[in-house]
Amino acid sequence: MRILIIEDEHKIARALKKALEQENYAVDVSFDGDDGYAMATTEPYDLAIIDRMLPGEYDGIGIIKAMRKAKIHTPVIMLTAKGTIADRTTGLDAGADDYLVKPFALEELLARIRALLRRPIEVQQVILTAGDLSLNTVTFEVKRADKPITLTSKEFALLEFLLRNQGRPSNKDTIISHVWDYNADVLPNTVEVYMKYLRQKIDDPFDGPHLLQTARGFGYKIESN
Amino acid sequence: MRILIIEDEHKIARALKKALEQENYAVDVSFDGDDGYAMATTEPYDLAIIDRMLPGEYDGIGIIKAMRKAKIHTPVIMLTAKGTIADRTTGLDAGADDYLVKPFALEELLARIRALLRRPIEVQQVILTAGDLSLNTVTFEVKRADKPITLTSKEFALLEFLLRNQGRPSNKDTIISHVWDYNADVLPNTVEVYMKYLRQKIDDPFDGPHLLQTARGFGYKIESN
DNA sequence: TACCTAGCTTAGGAATCGCTTAAGTAGTTG
DNA sequence: CAACTACTTAAGCGATTCCTAAGCTAGGTA
Known part of the structure; x- marks a missing residue:
């Protein structure tokens, strides 16, 4: 299972990559929106974790919208520091499948990843x-x-x-x-x-x-x- | 789009039903686990909203597990009063697609429903x-x-x-x-x-x-x- | 009937695909 | 630092697949 992380905070990005690799996922990281957009639309990922606020022309919402427009239905978990309801719902409506408010527990992210990966291909069994x-x-x-x-x-x-x-x-x-x-x-x-x-x-x-x-x-x- | 609500707090259940009907969904309500389980496994729903704590033999987790075992892949949003991470993750791991901690904003529930219903199982000629x-x-x-x-x-x-x-x-x-x-x-x-x-x-x-x-x-x- | 053309058939060389062995590299362990 | 492990590449082979060439058959037409 291949996962893309788009996150400009290097520290978080690296920690995530390491954690996910320990779970045996193949992980790619991008640190800005433009680069991330390019990767998300050209490489086949099974899931993407995207920060909402990103440097570059594309922010998190923009990337998701562009992906959906390009008919890429990879499930997306959006990371966000903002916790207001308005912010959350625009993320989900843009095409995100789930979101997490930072700071979050790694445990929870992993469970949500499992939940999303479980859906497309039958029921994901252990x-x-x-x-x-x-x-x-x-x-x-x-x-x-x-x-x-x-x-x-x-x-x-x-x-x-x-x-x-x-x-x-x-x-x-x-x-x-x-x-x-x-x-x-x-x-x-x-x-x-x-x-x-x-x-x-x-x-x-x-x-x-x-x-x-x-x-x-x-x-x-x-x-x- | 047909939605099933399994929730024992009548007040919440009725409010939800009303709100969802205003969004043009067809809504059925069940107030306890056993009845809810029967409905979830016999009627074709596009989505289910299930409370975690329920009277009767089946609680929320039990219903989801039973559904998945019966190969029913209807997306499920779990409602829970408990906010600890452990509780959340068992819900997701049991096969829920999403969860919401009570009390929640109706806006947010609606956005999550839209997010889950958006991904139609691609019906292309195989x-x-x-x-x-x-x-x-x-x-x-x-x-x-x-x-x-x-x-x-x-x-x-x-x-x-x-x-x-x-x-x-x-x-x-x-x-x-x-x-x-x-x-x-x-x-x-x-x-x-x-x-x-x-x-x-x-x-x-x-x-x-x-x-x-x-x-x-x-x-x-x-x-x- | 004779002729023309579209489609059929066969065989063989060229290209590709998958299998296998061997060897090189990087990282880890004793 | 030697030995080991995991990973990857290189190169040769055998078999299959792809495509063409060339002759053949059959349907349509004058």
Whole structure:
């Protein structure tokens, strides 16, 4: 899951990035409105956290409006120092899906992120499964046929993405843009290499059907049956 | 837009109902958890506003959990008197999409309702069919008479185009400009070749009528009957 | 019937795709 | 500072896919 932060207070931005990365999200940060606008409209994010007051031509509201106009429906959490009702409602009406008044508890932001990410793709479960394979997004445990499997964090992120898109093939570019963050531009080949790693861990040692499948020309998918 | 309110404080419930009806929503009210649960799971609502503390076997959290378990994804706004973070997050994690702490401003509730109702589940044609042929644009699966068919990506793109223009013939130039990208200039003959490939996969092996038809001088079409 | 043209068919070379191995880099740990 | 781990790239291979060329068939017309 890939998240964009647009926040001009570097301290807050960096703290957020760190916290979210610990939750295994791929995080990009932008420190001003113009740059943030460009990123929000060109890169595919699963969620954006945007400060209301920003330097540059675009403030938070402007970015959201521009995004919605461009038919980008990425859920947005707006951060705001102002607490008056009028301010809140203009944020929501502009197209934000939620807002938080600063200062806020990190706990709460994380819960709201989970709430928003839960919506578009089915009900977001803590434990994702496919056949006898299971992945726990909270404890980061992965098992197949009740045997624990050790994955690196990239492998884990990749497997989580595939499980969340179960049954539908994702091509390499899509996978890269959701599993890796902005400054990391990796070659499609990297995905292929990771697929091999994953297969060596979740498929090859087991008797059952191979869960990780290649749909030539369309991408990779995990099939439950 | 139809909204369900589950709230045991009659005064608040009635005030809400009145306010929402003025906004032109159709509103149902339930005053206790058990009754509310029954309504939430049997009637189709576009949104539910549920109090956290309720008399009866089901409290607010219980209702939401039961709804989600029953695969009802109606957006839910939770009302709560408790303002501690722990309480808030359990609500969101249980499957609520938003919450409001009482007392709240009506303005704000209305803005949040608008925010939640705004994101319509995109109803775009995912599965295209013609006769007993079906093509799933998300999973890239193609079937005829329930038998799976494997297509290459070009074949798939071509078939998808024909299905989207069902019944009306498309000539080779039109097909080329829609199925191939702009810089690729291919000969009309290439289309003919691909038509053969498609026929070999979707028509020849099957008993039924040939779906892929040539309209000499006008192009190719897929006919459903 | 002869002719013309649109579409059909086949085969093969070119390009691309995915798999695999090996090796390099950066960061961490003992 | 050596050893290890996680991540990424490079390069070669085999298989599939894409596209073209060339000859063929069939429908329409004079």
